[in-house]
Amino acid sequence: MPSALPEGDPAPADGSLPEAALAGVGTRPFGLYVHVPFCTVRCGYCDFNTYTAIELGSGVSRATYVDQAVAEVRLARSVLGDRDVPVQTVFLGGGTPTLLPAEDLGRILRAIDEELGLAPGAEVTTEANPDSVDLAYLERLRAAGYTRVSFGMQSAVPHVLATLDRTHDPERVPQVVEAARAAGFDQLSLDLIYGTPGESLADWDTTLAAATASRPDHVSAYSLIVEEGTALARRVKRGELPMPDEDDLADKYVAADEHLGAAGLGWYEVSNWSRPGAECRHNLGYWRGDDWWGVGPGAHSHVGGVRWWNVKHPAAYADRLGAGVSPAHAREVLDDDTRHVERVLLEVRLRDGLPMSAVDRDAPVAELVADGLVEPSTDRLVLTRRGRLLADAVVRDLLP
Known part of the structure; x- marks a missing residue:
């Protein structure tokens, strides 16, 4: 299971923030992250705050999750008061947000617009697994106001995907990319992982070639990290799989930088490449220390030098919002x-x-x-x- 939340300091039950933190709200870029904690299966390398149906147990439902997320958006409006806070970026991550109906993702976006207001030209992203969407779903998502999709490709090589416990067929990736283009999305991104045990440099070259053949606007490529407490870590500890090799990771990073650069994707952050103008504005907000509100179980927020994080489990999250209490577990003033x-x-x-x-x-x-x-x-x-x-x-x- 994912690592424990930090302790921090007590967070107010009403979610209120110090006046000093609120003073500049609206003058700094503001983003909103929504964590959707549901997955069909748990990938062996993942330590994100996600849950399969079995792990959720009784009392938690995907069908009611949107109501809870909307309730937290309304809480954000209450905490921020009457300040004008146009939301410049929205990012739905997980988990797999597209396990929820497109109409539910549309409800979340409408609530953000109604309560806080979307800035003109706002970037609105959702993550998606290649096997969780089709053309009809993507068309509904685009009609709801989403402008950008980030597909979890990870690898184009079947044995690498199997080691990662990814379930999609690599042939599905170019199909959903084309479907998203047909649905009218402004930008498409692919997420890749390199350094999986058993992945050769030739395997990684195959993945890079397949990724760039789909002509994405953006690529994120992260080295595999063996996180404590994951199934992958247990396999490494038992000697079933080797730890990623630092020299191998460096070689694969250089290969990525060369291959993506040749395809017209320039680096703009150590692990991210894009076509000019297609940088992920939401993630740039994190790296530049802007303001953002994180909605959902375990989500982190930062406003004016105050950082806080929500309770982890969806049941605890739902209980708090149902009682009219902030879901914040703790916070720190930086x-x-x-x-x-x-x-x-x-x-x-x-x-x-x-x-x-x-x-x-x-x-x-x-x-x-x-x-x-x-x-x-x-x-x-x-x-x-x-x-x-x-x-x-x-x-x-x-x-x-």
């Missing part, structure tokens, strides 16, 4: 030092880099340039490809 550390951690990962004004004057920038980890520059610190491979080490050098 001090200036913590916010600076997080800014360095996140912004240094971006193609735009970190302003030199945010870099400690004693940081060994010249040495990082000499080591080929950052680009020579006087105004921004930008990682080279080698620096992207060693981003964690660069951050350690930048922080006092």
Whole structure:
């Protein structure tokens, strides 16, 4: 099961925020994340807060989940008061949001628009498994106002998918991409994983070729992490599968950067590539420290330097909202030092880099340039490809 939530400080029962956090609301970009915690099967590598029907048990229903999500959207409106907070991005993740009817996902979006208001040209994304949608479903989703779909492709190689416990047929991916285009979506993204035990470099090349053949607007490619408590971790511990090899992961990252770049997809964050103008604006909000409200069990939020996280289990989440109580489990108020550390951690990962004004004057920038980890520059610190491979080490050098 997923790891435990952090302890934090007590969160107010009404969800209220300090006046200092609310002071700038509406002047900073605002996004809304909706966590849909349902999956048909649990993938062996996944430690996200998701549940199959068996794991949910009695008393929790997909059919009533949208009512609870809408209730939290209304809570957000109450907490934010009468401030004008146009929502610039919406992102439905999970889990598999498209296990819910398209009409239910439409209800969530309507509630966001009615309570907070969608900004003109808002980016509205949902994640989807390739075997969870068809053309008719995608057409209804597009009609409901969704503009972007992110498909969980992971790999194009059957034995790699099997090791990951992914159930879709890799041949399904180009079919649903074409269906989404036919339905009129503005942007399409593919999520990939590299470094699965047993995946060769040739396997990864096959996946990259298949992904780019579908002409996506955006690709996310993450190295496999063996998370404690997952089925994959137990298999590794028993010696059934090897741990991912760091040199192999580096080779596959370079292959991804070269292949995606040749296909017209440039990197804009260490693990994300897109066509010009197709960057995921919602995720950029996370990396830039903007405001966002996370709806759903286990969802995290950040507004004006206050971060909080909801109770994990859908039953506890439903009980709290049903009682008119905030679903927040705990929160923390970030001090200036913590916010600076997080800014360095996140912004240094971006193609735009970190302003030199945010870099400690004693940081060994010249040495990082000499080591080929950052680009020579006087105004921004930008990682080279080698620096992207060693981003964690660069951050350690930048922080006092």
